[in-house]
Amino acid sequence: MDERQDEIWAKPVARMTVSELPVGATNLNVEGRQPVSPLQGFGALWQKTYRLRLRGEDVTPAQVMAVWKEKFPQFQPKGNRFYPPVGGVRSGEIIFIESTVSAWPGRLPGIPISSGVRVIYNDDECFTIMTPQGFPESGWNSFSTFEEDGETWVQVQSMARAADPIYEFGFRFMGGARFQEETWQHVVKAVAAHFGVHDEPVQVIRSCIDPGFQWREIRNVWQNAMIRSMFYMPVRLVRKVLRR
Amino acid sequence: MPQSQVKMDVRKVTPQASVIDIEGDVTAFSENVLMDAYTDASSDGANSIILNFSNLDYMNSSGIGLLVTLLIRAQRQGQSLLAYGLSDHYRQIFELTRLNEAISCYAGEADAVAAASNGR
Numbered sequence: 155m156d157e158r159q160d161e162i163w164a165k166p167v168a169r170m171t172v173s174e175l176p177v178g179a180t181n182l183n184v185e186g187r188q189p190v191s192p193l194q195g196f197g198a199l200w201q202k203t204y205r206l207r208l209r210g211e212d213v214t215p216a217q218v219m220a221v222w223k224e225k226f227p228q229f230q231p232k233g234n235r236f237y238p239p240v241g242g243v244r245s246g247e248i249i250f251i252e253s254t255v256s257a258w259p260g261r262l263p264g265i266p267i268s269s270g271v272r273v274i275y276n277d278d279e280c281f282t283i284m285t286p287q288g289f290p291e292s293g294w295n296s297f298s299t300f301e302e303d304g305e306t307w308v309q310v311q312s313m314a315r316a317a318d319p320i321y322e323f324g325f326r327f328m329g330g331a332r333f334q335e336e337t338w339q340h341v342v343k344a345v346a347a348h349f350g351v352h353d354e355p356v357q358v359i360r361s362c363i364d365p366g367f368q369w370r371e372i373r374n375v376w377q378n379a380m381i382r383s384m385f386y387m388p389v390r391l392v393r394k395v396l397r398r
Numbered sequence: 399m400p401q402s403q404v405k406m407d408v409r410k411v412t413p414q415a416s417v418i419d420i421e422g423d424v425t426a427f428s429e430n431v432l433m434d435a436y437t438d439a440s441s442d443g444a445n446s447i448i449l450n451f452s453n454l455d456y457m458n459s460s461g462i463g464l465l466v467t468l469l470i471r472a473q474r475q476g477q478s479l480l481a482y483g484l485s486d487h488y489r490q491i492f493e494l495t496r497l498n499e500a501i502s503c504y505a506g507e508a509d510a511v512a513a514a515s516n517g518r
Contacts, residue, residue, distance in 0.1 A: 163487075166494040191496040192466050199470060201463070274494055275459040282459040284495070294495075296459050313463045364470045 164246035164274045170286055172248060172270075179237035179250035182386055183379035184270040187286035195292025195315030196371040197322035199364035202335065205309040205357045206342045207302075211349050215299035215306050216278040222297060222308070222345055223281065229344040231337055233264070245276045249283060255290070255324070255333075255380055266390075267383045271295075285314070288377035290330070292317040308345045310338045313363075318374040320381075322367070402427045403455075406435035415446040415514040417507065421453040424461035432464055436471065445477050446514035450507065452483030462495050469500055478502075478517075482510040 172185050192199050208218065222229065223243040227236040233254045239247035249271050254264030269289050275282035280298035285291055293314025300307055316322035316330075324330040339356045346354060375381075404422035411417050416439035424432070439447050449465075472479045482504040484492065492498040504510040 163491055164494060166490055189494075189496075193469075193496060193500050199466075201467070277458070280459065294459065294463065296463075298460075311460075311463075313466060363467050364474070 162245060162275060162277050164272065167246075167272075170248060170270070170272055174240055176237040176240055176250060178235075179270075180252065180268040180390075181250075181270075182268040183288045183377075183382055184248060184250065184286060187288060187377070189272050189274070189284045190287055190289075190292040190317070191284065192293035192313050192315055194287075194371060194374075196318050196368050196374055197316030197325065198362055198366065199293075199313070199315045201311065201313045201361045201363055202338070203309060203311045203357075203359040204335075204338045204342050205307050205359075206346050206351075206354050208306045208308065208346055208349050208351050209354055211306065211351055213306055213349055215301055218299045218306055218308060218345065218349065219279050219281075219297075221348060222299070225348070229341050229348070231340040234337060239273075243273055243276060243281055245273050247273050249273065255330070265380055265384050266387065267380045268386070269379045269383075285317075287317070287374065288379035288382065289317060290321045290324075290380070291315065291334075292371075292374070308342050310342055312338070315364075315368070317371075318378055319367075319372060320375055320378055402431050404428045404431055406431050408435055408438045410442060410444070411448070411507070411511050412515060413442075414444055415448055415511055416440070416442070416444040417448045417450050417510075419450045419453070421455075423455050424457040424464065426458075426460035426464070428461060429464055429467075432468060433471075436468055440475065440477065447472055447477055447479050448507070448510045448514060449479065449481040449501075450483050451481060451485075451488060454483070454485075454488065457488060457491070462491065462497065465497060465501070469497075478514065480504065480510045480514055482506055 169186050172181050175181050230236050235252040237250040251269050253267050255267050271283040271285050274284045282294050282296040291314035295312045298309045316325050407419045409417045418435045469479050479501050481501050
């Protein structure tokens with residue numbers, strides 16, 4: 155057994171705890187939440203892969219991954235703010251997220267959503283995050299780099315279900331799935347652009363692993379981070395005023 | 399495309415249960431080998447598929463994802479998925495990823511086969 159395996163994988167936890175909050179992040183919908191896998195969500199289970207080749211660039215997968223981890227928040231699209239742990243991306247740490255979800259993109263204003271994800275796997279060419287209860291998706295996202303036919307690729311792969319019926323509706327009918335796909339395509343393009351690759355297309359592979367709903371998980375709606383973030387908005391506004 | 403570093407053999411242990419012996423690394427590149435082994439294990443109408451991890455060398459997060467895919471496939475066929483031979487390290491990873499809530503883990507083959515026979 156490779157002894158590094160103990161550092162690569164996070165230790166299991168029943169509930170997430172926050173020890174240090176990065177500057178600017180909000181500890182909302184994180185503390186006390188259980189990490190959830192694709193088995194605990196409500197909606198259809200999808201595996202989606204977004205990959206892009208760094209054509210002609212002489213960089214190793216490990217070099218690309220080192221930059222990706224270091225500049226992770228910078229590669230996100232506008233409106234998505236990621237707050238990585240103070241000590242960088244490491245197994246067991248929490249990456250805090252502030253995003254905006256619109257119930258009807260382009261027509262209704264976005265609702266700010268605060269949450270965080272736990273890094274459960276981290277090696278030189280990959281890291282994987284696991285979502286908490288209440289997050290829009292229940293499952294994992296892996297960010298990886300690899301070599302194929304002598305060239306380095308960057309890849310985001312998600313395996314997740316919508317966490318509850320409200321999110322499932324949003325993903326299916328309110329543009330949520332499209333927004334999510336655009337987000338991850340933006341991320342792989344931004345990583346590629348950092349290495350000087352601008353014209354490579356993103357390969358998108360979608361696979362519906364389980365089209366059914368898990369009705370036993372319908373109560374997940376109670377933890378819905380979007381709804382809870384919405385109720386938290388007045389508190390956020392008061393704090394903002396008091397800080398002035 | 400990198401080659402798969404895993405070998406999987408299928409054994410029928412009871413009329414209702416098949417064991418997949420896994421030897422090597424379970425990563426994203428193991429998908430075809432694992433799904434072929436599953437198809438083979440299911441071909442005689444087995445309602446329990448037992449994964450033997452005794453000779454597992456390495457499994458990464460993509461490998462865990464493959465197990466989720468296999469689990470869903472088995473559940474849709476009305477089959478149960480069981481496992482044995484996991485080291486403490488990989489038992490912990492099953493706990494971390496909450497796979498242990500859907501794939502029952504046992505210390506040895508006899509226990510897993512007995513559980514399969516009891517319909518667990």
